[in-house]
Amino acid sequence: MTSKQKQVDYKQRFAALQQRFIGTLTTKADRLCQLAKAIAQGEQSFLAEVIADSHQLSGSCGTFGQKSLGDLASGIEQTAIALQNSEPHSDRTLQLLIELTEHFQRNVASVIDTALNTPVVKQAAEQENNLIWLLLNDALLTDDLSRQLSAFGYSIEVFTDFSACCQALDAISPALIYSAVELDATAGSVFKQTDLLKAMQEKQIPWMLYSPSDDFDLRILAARHQAQAFYVSPLDIPAMLGRITELMQLKSEQKGRVCVMDDDALLAEHYALTLQAAGIECMVLAEPRQLIQDILHFQPELILMDLHMPLYSGPELAGVIRQHDALKSLPIVYLSAERDQAQQLKAMAFGADDFMTKPIDDAQLVKVVQVRLARSRELRNLIEKDSLTGLIKHSAIKEVAQLEFERAKRSGKNVSVVMLDIDHFKSVNDKYGHAIGDVVITTLATMLQQRIRRTDKAGRYGGEEFLLVLPNCGRQDAMPMLETILESFRSIVFHAAGQDFYCTFSAGVACSDADFSDAEAMLAAADERLYQAKSLGRNRVLA
Numbered sequence: 001m002t003s004k005q006k007q008v009d010y011k012q013r014f015a016a017l018q019q020r021f022i023g024t025l026t027t028k029a030d031r032l033c034q035l036a037k038a039i040a041q042g043e044q045s046f047l048a049e050v051i052a053d054s055h056q057l058s059g060s061c062g063t064f065g066q067k068s069l070g071d072l073a074s075g076i077e078q079t080a081i082a083l084q085n086s087e088p089h090s091d092r093t094l095q096l097l098i099e100l101t102e103h104f105q106r107n108v109a110s111v112i113d114t115a116l117n118t119p120v121v122k123q124a125a126e127q128e129n130n131l132i133w134l135l136l137n138d139a140l141l142t143d144d145l146s147r148q149l150s151a152f153g154y155s156i157e158v159f160t161d162f163s164a165c166c167q168a169l170d171a172i173s174p175a176l177i178y179s180a181v182e183l184d185a186t187a188g189s190v191f192k193q194t195d196l197l198k199a200m201q202e203k204q205i206p207w208m209l210y211s212p213s214d215d216f217d218l219r220i221l222a223a224r225h226q227a228q229a230f231y232v233s234p235l236d237i238p239a240m241l242g243r244i245t246e247l248m249q250l251k252s253e254q255k256g257r258v259c260v261m262d263d264d265a266l267l268a269e270h271y272a273l274t275l276q277a278a279g280i281e282c283m284v285l286a287e288p289r290q291l292i293q294d295i296l297h298f299q300p301e302l303i304l305m306d307l308h309m310p311l312y313s314g315p316e317l318a319g320v321i322r323q324h325d326a327l328k329s330l331p332i333v334y335l336s337a338e339r340d341q342a343q344q345l346k347a348m349a350f351g352a353d354d355f356m357t358k359p360i361d362d363a364q365l366v367k368v369v370q371v372r373l374a375r376s377r378e379l380r381n382l383i384e385k386d387s388l389t390g391l392i393k394h395s396a397i398k399e400v401a402q403l404e405f406e407r408a409k410r411s412g413k414n415v416s417v418v419m420l421d422i423d424h425f426k427s428v429n430d431k432y433g434h435a436i437g438d439v440v441i442t443t444l445a446t447m448l449q450q451r452i453r454r455t456d457k458a459g460r461y462g463g464e465e466f467l468l469v470l471p472n473c474g475r476q477d478a479m480p481m482l483e484t485i486l487e488s489f490r491s492i493v494f495h496a497a498g499q500d501f502y503c504t505f506s507a508g509v510a511c512s513d514a515d516f517s518d519a520e521a522m523l524a525a526a527d528e529r530l531y532q533a534k535s536l537g538r539n540r541v542l543a
């Protein structure tokens with residue numbers, strides 16, 4: 001599906017959901033009126049139902065574009081609570097409750113037509129692209145960067161002045177802009193290009209800066225204009241490539257996985273749709289008793305949980321989640337129409353990390369979730385990722401291989417693993433030094449990370465040895481992918497001690513279709529093929 005089709009699809013799904021919600025309002029309003037009248041006739045037990053129903057409506061109406069109805073529902077809830085607390089029941093409060101429920105009913109009737117005819121415009125799914133715009137004042141550097149970035153599979157467009165770049169932004173959005181602080185003396189600094197800066201910010205295009213000298217004032221200006229990186233001459237190309245890959249991934253890939261639990265099914269669906277439209281994978285947890293299995297299966301990075309639910313409360317379910325070692329650090333954020341801060345804090349004490357008050361604005365929901373996801377990912381990366389390359393550490397990538405091997409056995413699909421080792425790496429270290437050796441390792445790591453699919457995993461297996469785990473991938477798919485990576489890697493020019501040099505790697509592939517007894521056996525087979533690739537002269541991939 002193209003991104004434009006996706007956008008239309010989300011619009012239609014939001015509109016359909018809103019109509020379904022509005023379709024339930026008349027019954028809910030009628031029920032509130034009937035309950036209030038029954039309370040007036042002595043059926044005190046209905047008071048709890050009025051509180052629960054109006055509480056739910058006060059949380060959901062705003063989300064579906066009916067803020068004034070949400071405020072009215074909140075008024076009904078407060079009045080019903082006041083009535084519950086008055087002993088004996090105050091006649092005036094009871095009368096007020098009846099009037100408010102009738103008022104709510106009339107308002108439902110009057111907004112229904114308008115709401116049904118109001119189109120819902122939602123955030124569009126982002127277009128994925130790999131286009132980088134370069135705006136540099138050094139032709140040699142531009143050529144060098146273009147070549148190196150192309151080797152990483154990026155498309156490059158070069159601009160020589162700010163205004164042409166600004167004009168082009170009207171028609172198309174690149175995935176990243178890399179610009180010099182100054183292009184030439186007449187154009188002046190990029191910080192004076194207000195139209196360009198405004199357009200980049202509006203389109204949320206990641207922006208990296210290059211400066212011929214390190215200057216604190218320039219760094220402050222860059223931070224003020226939200227540049228994501230600032231590189232100073234001489235350019236550390238591998239570090240810069242790593243940052244580019246990171247920014248591109250942030251924009252197009254790791255959008256995160258979230259579970260939503262809310263007893264209001266339509267509201268849960270709305271939250272899920274809102275997050276999905278922003279590219280975040282989302283699963284609605286509908287069955288509390290299935291909660292742990294669903295979470296373990298979906299592997300979310302965050303849980304959004306309603307506080308008050310009829311069978312089990314949010315804190316109770318959070319307690320159950322925290323009983324499982326694997327889920328101890330999974331962030332939980334409560335979503336609730338509860339406005340009482342004391343209640344909110346009490347709920348937080350039961351293993352949750354944050355609290356959001358309903359109704360929640362869609363953009364705010366997406367922002368809060370994105371910030372939370374980024375933070376928890378940073379923490380996880382510290383634990384699981386290798387500090388030099390940013391790839392998964394040895395033990396973790398072995399676990400991935402094990403998990404995918406078992407998954408492949410269950411599903412009948414193939415998984416391939418690749419052992420990959422840089423050729424004659426010792427001589428790189430010996431000739432140019434350990435630091436340059438590190439540059440070669442990080443460059444290959446960046447390239448692997450950037451070239452594999454989202455579902456694939458790359459790990460640093462040893463010093464200059466890497467392990468790739470490729471689910472749903474047979475030998476015939478793995479081979480061309482690795483050949484392309486090898487071709488790109490061998491075309492990268494490294495500079496050290498006034499010389500240019502090139503590197504290659506050897507790789508061995510094993511696929512689960514060869515009927516291995518376990519993941520260890522499959523890894524040993526890939527290692528064996530790697531050894532053969534080395535003996536046959538290196539610079540090749542063997543399956």
Ligand SMILES: Nc1nc2c(ncn2[C@@H]2O[C@H](COP(=O)(O)OP(=O)(O)OP(=O)(O)O)[C@@H](O)[C@H]2O)c(=O)[nH]1
Nearest residue numbers: 421422423424425426427429434435437438463464
């Ligand atoms: N710079 C750097 N070097 C490392 C790192 N980890 C391991 N090495 C070096 O990698 C080299 C590996 O060399 P060998 O295993 O002999 O293999 P090779 O020279 O790559 O030769 P072949 O694999 O046979 O092509 C050793 O010199 C290690 O010191 C690291 O993190 N950084």
